[in-house]
Amino acid sequence: MNQINQINKTNQINQMNQTEKHQLAGVDARERGFSRPVVFEQADGGYQAILRYETTRVVTVARDTPVAALEELIRTLQEQGYSQLRSQLSIKEGTYLGSQEPWVEYPDPERVTGQEGGWVKRLFRGFLGRSEDPHG
Numbered sequence: 001m002n003q004i005n006q007i008n009k010t011n012q013i014n015q016m017n018q019t020e021k022h023q024l025a026g027v028d029a030r031e032r033g034f035s036r037p038v039v040f041e042q043a044d045g046g047y048q049a050i051l052r053y054e055t056t057r058v059v060t061v062a063r064d065t066p067v068a069a070l071e072e073l074i075r076t077l078q079e080q081g082y083s084q085l086r087s088q089l090s091i092k093e094g095t096y097l098g099s100q101e102p103w104v105e106y107p108d109p110e111r112v113t114g115q116e117g118g119w120v121k122r123l124f125r126g127f128l129g130r131s132e133d134p135h136g
Contacts, residue, residue: 019091021089022089024036024086025085027082027083029081029082038073040066040069046065047064049063049069049073058076060073060076074087078109084108086103086104087103088101088102
C-alpha cells in the first residue's frame with residue numbers, strides 16, 4: 001500500500017508542476033493527422049517541451065518560457081517534415097481550460113519545389129520519370 005501512496009504522491013507533484021499543457025495537432029511526416037498533448041518540464045533554469053507521438057519522443061532544449069519551448073518544438077517538427085501544425089493551451093497554472101482557448105496556427109516553412117505534393121505526387125513523378133510536374 002505504501003508503494004501505491006508514493007506513486008499517487010509523485011503523480012500529484014507532477015501535476016502541480018504542470019503549469020502549462022498544450023494540445024498539438026497537425027500532419028506528421030508520413031502525412032497522417034495527429035493530435036497529442038505537449039507537456040513542459042522545468043530544466044536548466046527554463047522549460048523543455050516534450051511531445052510523445054507513437055514511438056517518437058521529442059524534447060527541446062530548455063527555453064525561458066513554455067511558449068518559447070513550444071515554438072522550438074514546432075520548428076523541430078517542421079524540420080522533420082511535420083506540417084499544418086497548431087496548438088491550443090489546455091492547462092494554465094494547473095487549471096484545466098478544455099477547449100476555451102483559441103488554436104494558434106504555425107505557418108509551414110516554404111519547401112523546395114521537389115518536396116511539394118505529398119507521397120502520391122512523388123510516386124507518380126517516379127513512375128513517369130519526371131522531375132517536375134508542369135501542372136503543379
